[in-house]
Amino acid sequence: MRSVYVSTILMFGLWLALSGHYTPLLLALGALSALGVSLLAKRMNVLDEEGLPIGILFRLPRVTLWIIWEILKSNLGVIRVIIAPSKAAPQLVTVLAGQHTAAGLVTHANFITLTPGTVSVQVDEDRNEIIVHGLTQEFCNATKDGSMDAKVSLLEKRTVSGT
Template sequence: MKHLLNLGIILAILWLVMSGHFTPLLMSLGLLSVVICLFIAHRMDVVDGHSHPVHMSFKLIRFWLWLGWQIILANIDVAARILGFKPIKPQLIAVPLSDEGELHHTIYANSITLTPGSASVHMLDDHLIVHTISAEGADELLQGDMAKRIPTDRQGANNA
């Protein structure tokens, strides 16, 4: 029940922020929408103890901001390579994966693919095959800074 309540609060806040309208009619329709979503989620049994670790919310926001900045920098880098200011040296590398779990691996692979100039190609148990357009990009991934920045439930449990 606690997780269902957390989901309801998050949905209500998200609706308020995205709506921007605070008339009685729209507020009641928003509340009705949240209640219907909660009912459906409960009936489908998709809300469990691991639905959303609230203690990780601020760490996730910080990671998303950092990732957004990395995407901007990567766009600039790719544009410079397309325009011929920097060389293009495509590489296929094996990036080691930590033992943080499947969710961490998925977030890592998606974050790499979201960043222009790199794409996750294949995921194995202990490493990720990644295509990059530059040796510098490959070196950055092999250093593992992005993987270390992804918040994990273990970090949250250690800090709590």
């Protein structure tokens, strides 16, 4: 039931952010909607530790600036290849992921795809591997050197010690 409470609070926060009209009627409807949505989501089984990775959600702001900087850098790299397509040297590489939870692994894979130049093609949950398609050798090396892996592991740190 704890997940329902947390989800209700988050959903009500989203309602408050979207609404912009704070009359008692709309606030009551918002609270009811948040509760109803959370109960239905619980019924759908989407409110487990994968669907509501609280630790990762709350620690995401720590890496925001870093990921924006990475995205801008790799954007310039890809634009250079687009100007001269002969520079493209596509590779498929396997990246080892040090995450322990599915949500952490997904965050890692999405960060890899979010930086242009690398796309995660396949995510293997059992072997903790991500097969990555990189546009050039440099992009592949940047993904494989483990700095992104360390950042994402930092995000899910307390979840591991807690369980």
